[in-house]
Amino acid sequence: MTFDVDLFVIGGGSGGVRAARIAAGEHGARVALAEEYRMGGTCVIRGCVPKKLMVYASSYLGAFEEARAYGWNVQTPTFDWMTFRHRLDAELDRLEAAYRSGLAGAGVRVHDCRATLEDAHTVRLATGETVRAKHILLATGGRPFVPDLPGAEHVLTSNDIFKLDALPKTVLVVGGGFIACEFASILNGLGVKVTQFYRGTQILRGFDHEARDRVADQIIASGVSLKCGTDVSAMTKTPQGIRVISTDGAETNYEAVVYATGRVPNTQAMGLEKVGLAPGPRGEICVDGWSQTAVPSIYAVGDVTDRINLTPVAIREGHAFADTIFGARPRKVDHDLVASAVFTHPFELGTIGLTEEDARAAGPIEVYATSFKPMRAAFAGNGQKVMMKLIVCAETRRVLGCHIVAPEAGEMIQLAAIAIKMGATKEDFDRTCAVHPTMAEELVTLRKPVRVA
Incomplete structure (x- = not known):
């Protein structure tokens, strides 16, 4: 042929x-x-x-x-x-x-x-x-997914954000995944009044629960009106923008509605x-x-x-x-232990490995965690706290997961991922000398578990 x-x-x-x-x-x-x-x-x-x-x-x-x-x-x-x-x-x-x-x-x-x-x-x-x-x-x-509901033809998706001729003064972001949370943070940081709807009980489903809570708290503290357990029932175009009827019965006008409900x-x-x-x-x-x-x-x-x-x-x-x-070099891609980051602000979420919930279901674990005000923010009077968390197998001592909510968490998780991918134990982390003063030094100075399950 x-x-x-x-x-x-x-x-x-x-x-x-x-x-x-x-x-x-x-x-x-x-x-x-x-x-x-x-x-x-x-x-x-x-x-x-x-x-x-x-x-x-x-x-x-x-x-x-x-x-x-x-x-x-x-x-x-x-x-x-x-x-x-x-x-x-x-x-x-x-x-x-x-x-x-x-x-x-x-x-x-x-x-x-x-x-x-x-x-x-x-x-x-x-x-x-x-x-x-x-x-x-x-x-x-x-491609972005937009559910079939009245008024869906009027919404924007993540594909459209970069081509706006002007930023809206008010926007509703619908969704609770990383894309929705990132764009809610971005638009809020650019001076847009942002409301975020998520139909579930907490944003970032699938991530570590403690990390999800911390990101939600900081999104709210930064000025986003986050409403969980809320969704859109219908939308209609008005001269002022889009009138949204939500599942809690409220009716509100927004200049724009952005759907980030998955791809x-x-x-x-x-x-x-x-x-x-x-x-x-x-x-x-x-x-x-x-x-x-x-x-x-x-x-x-x-x-x-x-x-x-x-x-x-x-x-x-x-x-x-x-x-x-x-190339006559047959190989499969290893899809295990892939690190990722959610670029919200002021703090990002960096994560690799098992969440505390998944690890607990798999066997006995120890959880090492800390929360503190980073030096730079504390000096400026910012009261928000970062979070560092290690999930450790109680039997093998291997670090099963790492979750960081902090400025530049994406940068930190990339380096932590190398050690965890190599099979590092908690004792390997302990033997690593800290770089002081940094936020990441907390990962190697966590001595006592906060929870054992």
Whole structure:
């Protein structure tokens, strides 16, 4: 059988681009890639990167206030959204160009259009052209989910935030996951009056309960009106914005409503039925440990598989796929003990491993935890406390989980993750000398468990 290419990648996000670049540039495969929007995918264009830059932008108001306590004469600051947005647009253009340059340098042929499956070895482009490929990789990522309810056509999603012509004065953020909490914090930090609805009892479901409570407390203390156990019943467009009827019977006008109620795999109208691939319950592409689907020639990586929906995981999956299929170096991606961070402010949440609740259900544990005012904030009169927490197996002494709520928690958890991934015990932490004065030194000075279960 004759093929036009060795590999066709559908999707130009982090996972697909890495797979294409490694397969072509390092292993000499003939590779083509199709992307219907912008190269870089969710992370670079409408996710991690622009969001983190917005986190930085929104943190300066608190920094200005803190500076006064340190003796700086700071005038009343103002924020110009369009100045920031123009700089943001320019940075995203630069990153997209870098992605395209990397693909071109590796010899990947790029099709700037939509591609769908025609059969197990054929991809149909929106131009009408078909390409025969020995292997096909699906890397189409995910998309925001908005429930079907009256007025849903009026809402914004995380995809829209970065393209606003002006910031609203009031906004309702619906959702309790990390995206909702991050955007509630960001908009609040930029001077928007923010209300956040979450239908559950506490935000950040799936994270450690103590850490969830601490993040919720600091979100409220920073000025967000957080309402758990509350959802939207209906919305109507008004001259003033959007009138929201909530499940508690209240009716309130907001200039904008942002839905961040999760993301779902982007598998709509991909032609899965033509190749006999039935998506999973959330629409995900089902794969084995090698990222291979039930159709031997078709693979999938990243958020479209709904395994661990994090950019670094997608990159590793794409790289492992390319090494396995084209580099004669077969390997699976280790999805165990993957660290993550929630970029709320003033304090972030960094986490790896088991929560206290999950660890307790698995066997006897010891919990080491502390809460204190960090030196920098305490000096400025900020009363909020950070949290450091280690979950330890009582039998093996291995550290099963680490949870940090603090400024720069994402930076700290990355380094703690190395030790925990290596199987460090509590005694290994104890033997490590502290760096003083820092917040992270508390991780190696926790002597007595606060709970044993």
